[in-house]
Amino acid sequence: MRPLRWSLFGLLMVFWAVPLIAADGEADSLIKRMMNAVQGINYEGIFVYIQDHGVETMQIMHGVDDGVVRERLVTLSGDPRELVREGDVLLCMRRDSSGPCMEPRKTLQGLPGVVPMREYEAPVRRYYRVRLGETWRVANWHCRVVHIQPRDELRYGHRLCVHEESGMLLKSQLLTPAGQVLEQFMFTQLSFAEHIPAERFAPTLMSDRGEVMHWQEPAADDRVESMPTQWRIRELPRGFELTQATRRQMPGETHPVEHLLLSDGMASVSVFVVQVDQPRDLLVGMTRAGAMHALARPHEDHQITILGEVPAATMQMIAENIYRESADD
Numbered sequence: 001m002r003p004l005r006w007s008l009f010g011l012l013m014v015f016w017a018v019p020l021i022a023a024d025g026e027a028d029s030l031i032k033r034m035m036n037a038v039q040g041i042n043y044e045g046i047f048v049y050i051q052d053h054g055v056e057t058m059q060i061m062h063g064v065d066d067g068v069v070r071e072r073l074v075t076l077s078g079d080p081r082e083l084v085r086e087g088d089v090l091l092c093m094r095r096d097s098s099g100p101c102m103e104p105r106k107t108l109q110g111l112p113g114v115v116p117m118r119e120y121e122a123p124v125r126r127y128y129r130v131r132l133g134e135t136w137r138v139a140n141w142h143c144r145v146v147h148i149q150p151r152d153e154l155r156y157g158h159r160l161c162v163h164e165e166s167g168m169l170l171k172s173q174l175l176t177p178a179g180q181v182l183e184q185f186m187f188t189q190l191s192f193a194e195h196i197p198a199e200r201f202a203p204t205l206m207s208d209r210g211e212v213m214h215w216q217e218p219a220a221d222d223r224v225e226s227m228p229t230q231w232r233i234r235e236l237p238r239g240f241e242l243t244q245a246t247r248r249q250m251p252g253e254t255h256p257v258e259h260l261l262l263s264d265g266m267a268s269v270s271v272f273v274v275q276v277d278q279p280r281d282l283l284v285g286m287t288r289a290g291a292m293h294a295l296a297r298p299h300e301d302h303q304i305t306i307l308g309e310v311p312a313a314t315m316q317m318i319a320e321n322i323y324r325e326s327a328d329d
Contacts, residue, residue, distance in 0.1 A: 041064075043192050046188050051289065052290055057076040061201065065196075072084050081094040084201060094205075127265070136170075139170060143161035143162055157176075233260075237314045244261040255275040272307070
C-alpha cells in the first residue's frame with residue numbers, strides 16, 4: 001500500500017458537495033441576501049487567499065448575461081494560471097507543468113475560496129450558534145460580520161463579512177472549534193458593474209509550453225445514478241446524516257466510483273469507494289491542506305477515500321466505522 005498524497009484531490013473535486021447553513025432573525029436575513037445575490041452580481045476585483053501560511057493573490061471577474069454565468073480568474077502571484085468559466089464549462093491554463101492548474105472550488109458559485117450556501121435547514125441550530133456581529137471595512141466597503149460557532153469539536157466555525165446593500169461576501173474565515181483561523185479570503189479591491197461584456201472574459205494566457213484543462217459537468221445520464229449502497233457507517237459523528245448515495249463511471253476507469261455524501265446541514269464529508277485491481281495501488285493515511293482533510297484506507301479490494309472540511313477526529317470516526325454489508329445481512 002502507498003501513502004496518500006494530496007494530488008489525489010484533482011480527480012475527486014468534481015464530486016464536491018454544496019454545504020448548507022441556518023440562522024435566525026437578522027443573521028438569517030443577511031445570509032439569505034448573500035445567497036440570492038451571488039448568482040446575479042456583476043463585479044470585478046482582487047482578493048487574497050491565505051492557507052497554511054501561504055498567500056495567493058488573484059484577480060476575479062464575475063458576470064451574468066441572459067442566465068449564463070461567466071467568470072475569469074487570474075493569479076497575480078506565483079506561477080501564472082488562468083481559469084475561465086462559462087456556465088458549467090471550465091477552461092484552465094498555466095505556463096508551468098507541475099502542480100494543480102487551479103482548484104475549481106475556489107470559484108464555486110462565484111465566491112472565491114469560501115463555503116457556498118444554497119438553502120437552510122433548521123436542525124443546523126443544534127450544532128452551530130449563528131449571530132450578527134460588528135461592522136468591518138473591507139476593500140473600502142462596509143460589511144456586517146456573521147459569526148457561525150460550532151457547539152462541539154466535530155466541526156469548524158465560520159466568520160463571514162457581508163456587504164449589506166448588495167449581499168456580496170467580502171471576507172470569509174474558516175475557524176477551528178477553538179477559534180483559530182485555518183484559511184481565509186478577503187477582497188482588497190472590488191467594484192460592481194451593471195454589465196460586463198462577454199469579450200472581457202476571453203482567456204489571455206496561452207502558451208505552447210503550458211497546459212490547458214477543459215472540464216465540463218457531465219450530463220445527467222446513466223453515468224451518474226442514485227442508488228442503494230452496501231456501504232454502511234456504524235456510528236456517524238453527532239449531527240451528520242447520509243444525504244446522498246450515487247455511482248459514477250469515470251472516463252477511462254474500469255470500475256465505477258461510489259460516492260456517499262454526509263452532512264450536518266452545513267459541513268459536508270464525501271466518502272468515495274472504488275474497487276482496485278492491484279493491491280499495490282491501495283492508498284493509506286491522512287493529509288491536510290488548510291481546512292481540507294483527506295483520509296484513505298483500504299477495505300479488502302476496495303479503496304476508501306474521505307474528503308471533508310472537518311476536524312481530523314471527525315474524519316477518523318467516519319473511517320473507523322465504514323464497513324460493507326454482505327448480501328446475507
